Each structure stands twice: as C-alpha cells, then as structure tokens.
Amino acid sequence: DAKTTQPTSMDCAEGRAANLPCNHSTISGNEYVYWYRQIHSQGPQYIIHGLKNNETNEMASLIITEDRKSSTLILPHATLRDTAVYYCIVRETMSTLNFGNEKLTFGTGTRLTIIP
Amino acid sequence: DGGITQSPKYLFRKEGQNVTLSCEQNLNHDAMYWYRQDPGQGLRLIYYSQIVNDFQKGDIAEGYSVSREKKESFPLTVTSAQKNPTAFYLCASSIGRLSSYNEQFFGPGTRLTVL
Numbered sequence: 425d426a427k428t429t430q431p432t433s434m435d436c437a438e439g440r441a442a443n444l445p446c447n448h449s450t451i452s453g454n455e456y457v458y459w460y461r462q463i464h465s466q467g468p469q470y471i472i473h474g475l476k477n478n479e480t481n482e483m484a485s486l487i488i489t490e491d492r493k494s495s496t497l498i499l500p501h502a503t504l505r506d507t508a509v510y511y512c513i514v515r516e517t518m519s520t521l522n523f524g525n526e527k528l529t530f531g532t533g534t535r536l537t538i539i540p
Numbered sequence: 541d542g543g544i545t546q547s548p549k550y551l552f553r554k555e556g557q558n559v560t561l562s563c564e565q566n567l568n569h570d571a572m573y574w575y576r577q578d579p580g581q582g583l584r585l586i587y588y589s590q591i592v593n594d595f596q597k598g599d600i601a602e603g604y605s606v607s608r609e610k611k612e613s614f615p616l617t618v619t620s621a622q623k624n625p626t627a628f629y630l631c632a633s634s635i636g637r638l639s640s641y642n643e644q645f646f647g648p649g650t651r652l653t654v655l
Contacts, residue, residue, distance in 0.1 A: 467646030530582030
C-alpha cells in the first residue's frame with residue numbers, strides 16, 4: 425500500500441511557483457522522501473529527495489516539516505513542460521543481501537497542469 | 541550516452557503467447573527493476589534484481605519471469621499465465637549499494653497490447 429497522500433490534481437499559472445503537498449504521517453526515522461514526475465507515456469524522472477533537511481537542486485526545492493509527517497515540492501517558476509504527474513514516495517529499503525535497494529511504492533500522484 | 545533502454549516501444553501479441561521485453565543499461569548499475577503501470581494508476585513492482593544471477597519477486601510477480609545473466613540486461617517475459625498482460629511496462633536501474641543517494645533511472649517503457 426502507498427504510504428503517502430497527495431491531491432489528485434492541481435493547476436498552476438505559467439511562471440508562478442507550483443507547490444505540491446504530500447502527507448506521509450507514518451514515515452519512520454530512516455525513510456527518505458523521494459519525488460519523481462512522469463510526463464505522459466514516458467518513464468518517471470527523478471526530481472529530488474530528502475531525509476529531514478530542506479533540499480534544493482536545479483529542478484526544485486523540497487521542504488520537509490520538522491516532524492517529517494509532510495513535505496512540499498516547490499517548482500519555483502513553472503513552465504508548460506512541467507505539466508506531468510508528480511509522485512511523492514517514501515523509500516523503503518529492501519535490506520536482503522545487505523544491498524540498499526529501494527522499493528519505490530508509487531501511488532496515483534498529483535496531476536499538475538501548468539496553465540498558459 | 542549513458543542510460544537505460546527498452547525495446548520495442550510498442551508491442552502487440554496474441555492472447556496465449558509468451559512475450560519478452562528487453563531492458564538494457566550501460567550505467568554500471570547493480571540493481572534493476574521491472575514495474576507495470578495501468579491507465580491512471582501508479583507503478584507496481586513486478587521483479588527486482590540486486591546483482592547478477594539474483595532476482596526477487598515484487599508485489600505482482602505472478603505470470604511473469606525474469607533473468608539476470610548479465611549486469612547490463614534484465615529481460616522480462618510475460619507468460620500466458622498472466623491474466624491481464626496489457627499494460628505499460630517500465631524498467632529501472634539504480635546503483636544498488638547502501639547509500640543515501642540511490643536514485644532509480646527509468647527507461648522509456650514498452651506498451652504491450654495483447655489482442
């Protein structure tokens with residue numbers, strides 16, 4: 425079962441900041457929050473991840489609340505190419521053979537539409 | 541260019557036939573994964589492999605089989621036992637070692653339609 429809750433859909437005006445919320449109230453102390461996005465009929469693309477500190481890269485910023493029960497992905501200046509389904513995922517480590525391979529449980533995500 | 545490739549992009553098969561989907565990566569990643577996606581749904585894990593000659597069942601392995609004879613390749617066979625094989629199939633890979641950074645890279649996907 426998915427361990428995160430996201431709104432089904434959101435709209436954002438082109439050029440504005442898109443703020444995508446995610447609730448992960450049952451997250452455990454060593455679980456990371458990952459964000460991926462999927463443009464129609466393509467493979468998902470990694471955006472960003474974090475444990476407890478806020479993170480920023482060239483694509484987005486990730487704000488994680490102090491209690492780690494929720495987070496927000498921020499696309500600072502949304503463009504039409506940012507229209508996609510955005511997945512918030514809590515990484516579950518599969519620790520067999522002592523390899524750090526993650527099971528990424530994808531829910532249905534948030535369908536973000538950027539409006540011209 | 542480093543990356544992960546899947547072929548073909550579109551595949552049609554008759555009901556009752558086995559079909560094998562290709563996945564190749566040149567990223568030198570240890571771990572590889574197969575996911576299935578149905579319309580309007582998220583991804584579900586079929587099989588994963590942590591190293592060569594090893595693989596484990598995911599959440600929906602019934603009716604599927606895999607092999608991992610080479611590090612670069614992780615083919616998925618959709619057998620006639622899979623009751624509803626029409627779907628979008630995605631392959632992914634990751635470094636696979638214990639790390640705080642273990643992004644999964646996805647291929648472009650294969651859309652399988654069983655007639």
